[in-house]
Amino acid sequence: QSSQSSIPSVSIHADDVLKILKAFMQDFNKLREKDGAAKEVLQVQDSSKDEEYWDALTHVIPKPTLKLWDALEAALKQYYEVLKRRDGLLSEAAILQQQNL
Numbered sequence: 565q566s567s568q569s570s571i572p573s574v575s576i577h578a579d580d581v582l583k584i585l586k587a588f589m590q591d592f593n594k595l596r597e598k599d600g601a602a603k604e605v606l607q608v609q610d611s612s613k614d615e616e617y618w619d620a621l622t623h624v625i626p627k628p629t630l631k632l633w634d635a636l637e638a639a640l641k642q643y644y645e646v647l648k649r650r651d652g653l654l655s656e657a658a659i660l661q662q663q664n665l
């Protein structure tokens with residue numbers, strides 16, 4: 565059996581369609597109003613401790629660790645530049661080696 569045969573069919577008279585749609589829209593609007601009221605309640609929440617919370621999060625990582633990370637970043641950037649220069653020199657050496665053959 566198909567799944568459609570298990571769904572009961574409902575026939576609506578053409579004169580009742582408008583009434584049913586109006587009732588649906590009224591119920592739908594009531595639900596939207598309730599949802600909107602719930603959102604307003606959420607927006608009214610006390611946010612006095614929010615700033616304190618976020619300020620505390622800015623100090624989670626100790627300053628010496630941040631300084632270490634900054635120094636490591638600078639050293640890694642220098643190392644990357646050295647590696648790029650070596651890559652260029654190796655390519656140049658390979659070309660010269662080919663020319664000497």
